[in-house]
Amino acid sequence: MSEVVAKVDPMPSTRAEAAYQRALATFRDPTLDLLHGRFAPFVVAVLSLVFATDRPFVAVADAHAEIGEALDELRAAGYDEDDRRLPVGSAREICRQWVRGGWLAPQLEGEVEVYRLTAHAVGALEIAGRTGGGRARVSRSRVRTLLEAVDRLAMDAESDPAARLERLLNERAALDAEIERLQRDGAAPIDDEQLLEEAENVLHLSRELPADFSRVAESIKAMQRDVVAELRRDERPTGDVLREYLQRGKHVMQSTPEGRAFEGALRLLGDPERIDRLTGQLATLLAQPFSHLMAPAQRADLDAIGRQVEQGVADVLTAQRRASQIITAQVRTHDPIRDRQVDDLLRGVMSGMHAWMRVSRSSERVEPLHTLPVADVGHLRQSLSDLRPPGSPDPLSTPVDAEFVDADTRAWGGPHYAELEDYTATLGEQFDLATAFDGIEDANRRPVDLLGLLEIAHRAGMTEGEDVSVVEALRPDGTRRRFAFGSVTVQPQKEPEND
Known part of the structure; x- marks a missing residue:
């Protein structure tokens, strides 16, 4: 009997080998697979055209039509001369390949089937856009963001109350000094170049948000699939299954590291007044003179930050709600015996298909099963026209006294x-x-x-x-x-x- 041995990477013995194995694992990620693929420029170009900030999902039929139109235009322009530039096949086939690659996710939106970009595709588009837009500069705002983040981390990690109190007093003294300076000298105008630098830093930070939101939603969906698969394999009593899985469905957001991190961010983003204030601040910034120094694409990205946040939060909450509904519905209809019967039936069908494929010819015709077989239950009575019983009942062996009820029962009678x-x-x-x-x-x-x-x-x-x-x-x-x-x-x- 031959044994099948899974290929497992051996433990690295040198630093170079360890680094190489880490790089191999990194390049297995669908994000780098997209950017390193054969038709990467085409994939990035088409996905960035079809999907946008204000268009997070596209109907499947519309996506096929738009991608097919883009293919025809590029082929007419001569970009298909090199077979490495454009993929072959129809738009439908290309989208199926992208779904298998983990770049598109089909799902139902209402009653319409739509495509959404996965977190891997969003991350790849963000990397491509950031690289194409030039390298990020080491600027005052970038360094200040880093220092403030480290300072906040150090303050949150500080367990000594006296040290935290001293830090807060120093911050209050600095704020009081700034207030006094503004009251005395007024606000000094800030150079437009510095404001432009700050705006570029904001755009740099915002580019990570769509991929982060998509990653949270996908982690919730993956947890939901794992729960349903585990539930179908479960052979414990139904009562134990109900208690455990209904609890997991209720607290689905806490079931993944991404969901727990998002819950902390939601405390900041879930306030409608904060979102409204963010939108107003972005509109005010776009009205400032320094914004005219930004490229049109940068202005559009800055204006879309508020919508990105709202859409990302809505996508994650929708994924959470759907996961809870699916887990709850699966638990309510959970029948281990029936599930095992269905699994056995499907395995039998697959075994029969494999056996038939070995002996059949490519042109052999298979007759479909139009109706299911009917159980043989013998002959049933088909007419109710004759209401007479088959025979008269046997006479009573002893006379029956009609007055067999007690007085109380008779008092409540007719x-x-x-x-x-x-x-x-x-x-x-x-x-x-x-x-x-x-x-x-x-x-x-x-x-x-x-x-x-x-x-x-x-x-x-x-x-x-x-x-x-x-x-x-x-x-x-x-x-x-x-x-x-x-x-x-x-x-x-x-x-x-x-x-």
Whole structure:
């Protein structure tokens, strides 16, 4: 029996070998795979055209049409002379390759199937755009950002209350000195070149946001897929499964490192007033004179920062909501036995396909299964027209006493017809129903006896009047109930005389 041995990189023995193995692992990442691929310029150009800040997802049909149009234009311009420049195939086939490569993610948006850029594709586009826009300069704002970040980290990591208090007092003294200087000398104008440098630093920081948001959303989706796959393999009691997985579905954001980091950022970004203030500040900056020194693409990127933040937060929260819904729905419909039966059925189908492929020819036709087989349950009765039983029942072996119920059960039963008929026979040919009911003894003055008396009156002949009669019935437990109905007079109808 031959053994299949997985290829595992040996432990590095030198620094050079360790560095080389780290580089190999890095280049297996889909981000660098996109940039290092055969058609990387085409992929970067088309994805940057189809997807934009205000267009994070595109309908599948629209994406195929736009990519096909871009292919036709580039081929007409002569860029397909070298087979390394443009891929072959239709736009649909190219998009499928990009999905397999981890650069596009198909999903449903409402009832429409759309494409979204994955975090790897967003990162690759950011690297390409940053490289094409020139190298980042070592500037005052860049260094200041670094120093402030290190200073904040050192302050947060400080565990000595006296040291933290001294640092805060020094910051307050510096702020008081700056306030005093501004009150005394006024604000000195800042050079446009310095403001431009600050704006470029802001753009540099903002370029990381889309990929970061996409990475958080994708980590939540990956966790959701892992949970569902693990749930299907679970053979524990359903109660234990419900408790564990509903808890994970409820706290899906805390299940990944990216989600926990995003929750901290959401405390800053989730405030609508902060987003509105950010949008207003960006609009004010674009109205300043220094903004005219920026390239049009830089101005557009600066203006889009607020929308990027809003869209990124919305994408992550949508991924969290969908993951919770999918996990909850999977738990509610979880049936380990049925899942194993489906898995066994699919494995049987695949085994049959493999066996058939070994003996079949390429042109052999397969007849599809139009209907499922019907279970053989024998002959069932098809007509209900003959309602007669197949035979008469056997006679009772002993006579049965009809008075088999106790007095309490009989008291709550139907009307006492015999007693009511004997009572009405003493009232004469004409009487008022309400008056007659009030004169009955308590045992026969139940609500059901009122109905029985009405039935007897109907058989004897009755006339309904316009007045309203009110009677009080007495239940067997002693409670009383009042009923109102149109007045009824019992009077036998005379038969018409024959001429």
